[in-house]
Amino acid sequence: MKKKEIDPETANEIKKELAELRAQLESQKKLKKKAAKPKAEKPKKKAAKPKAEKPKKKAAKPKAEKPKKKTKAEINAAKKAAKAAKEKEEAEAKAAKEAAERTPEDDLEEQFSDEQIRNFQIEKMDMDKLTNKVCEIIADFEDKGMLQSDLWKKLKLNSRDGSRLALRLERRGLISREKILQKGRWTYKLIIEQAPIKLESLVNSPCLTCPVEQKCDFENSYPEPSPLHCQLIEDWVAVDFSKKKK
Numbered sequence: 001m002k003k004k005e006i007d008p009e010t011a012n013e014i015k016k017e018l019a020e021l022r023a024q025l026e027s028q029k030k031l032k033k034k035a036a037k038p039k040a041e042k043p044k045k046k047a048a049k050p051k052a053e054k055p056k057k058k059a060a061k062p063k064a065e066k067p068k069k070k071t072k073a074e075i076n077a078a079k080k081a082a083k084a085a086k087e088k089e090e091a092e093a094k095a096a097k098e099a100a101e102r103t104p105e106d107d108l109e110e111q112f113s114d115e116q117i118r119n120f121q122i123e124k125m126d127m128d129k130l131t132n133k134v135c136e137i138i139a140d141f142e143d144k145g146m147l148q149s150d151l152w153k154k155l156k157l158n159s160r161d162g163s164r165l166a167l168r169l170e171r172r173g174l175i176s177r178e179k180i181l182q183k184g185r186w187t188y189k190l191i192i193e194q195a196p197i198k199l200e201s202l203v204n205s206p207c208l209t210c211p212v213e214q215k216c217d218f219e220n221s222y223p224e225p226s227p228l229h230c231q232l233i234e235d236w237v238a239v240d241f242s243k244k245k246k
């Protein structure tokens with residue numbers, strides 16, 4: 001094949017165009033490179049610190065009102081009211097204490113007169129015999145006394161009759177009653193005041209064989225026979241007393 005010849009003008013034009021194309025390509029390459037480079041991000045500015053709030057000023061304290069001075073009459077009235085309240089409180093406490101300490105015997109003492117109490121009778125009972133028996137039992141406990149409930153059990157008496165009997169004996173001066181708290185309840189302890197005379201204690205009495213016993217009297221004055229100035233009685237009591245001591 002025969003090589004086609006290009007005239008120099010056309011060749012120059014082609015060269016120029018080629019040079020322009022190259023220049024364009026070069027510039028495009030540069031642009032692409034630039035575009036590919038990531039822009040270094042500028043560091044963000046630090047968030048601005050929140051401004052510290054200034055403490056609010058304290059609210060001004062309300063001025064305390066000065067208490068008004070009380071008048072003399074007001075002071076006296078307040079004292080009177082306080083005294084009355086205290087008295088009421090004490091009276092209520094006393095009433096509550098009395099109610100808590102109240103016993104069936106207290107009710108009986110309120111219901112009956114002194115004479116009625118002294119003459120209380122228990123149905124179908126020989127009161128003299130019962131009195132002696134009760135005194136003998138209580139006397140065995142001497143000054144320590146015994147619980148009235150124990151006595152009622154021993155005598156098989158109900159508490160109402162027992163209470164009436166104890167009151168009768170107390171009013172006659174034979175026993176005394178002492179209020180005590182027993183297992184959370186108020187009751188009485190019975191203590192002998194006058195021990196009954198036991199028959200055994202009279203066995204050796206000189207009076208039983210005394211020839212002047214008929215004339216003997218407390219009212220007699222010496223030399224008339226009287227227990228108040230009787231040597232026989234004095235000797236007998238002294239012997240009996242020394243025996244008991246042993």
Ligand code: SF4
Binds near residue numbers: 207212231
């Ligand atoms: S007190 Fe004396 S005098 Fe009188 S009866 Fe007795 S022992 Fe006899």
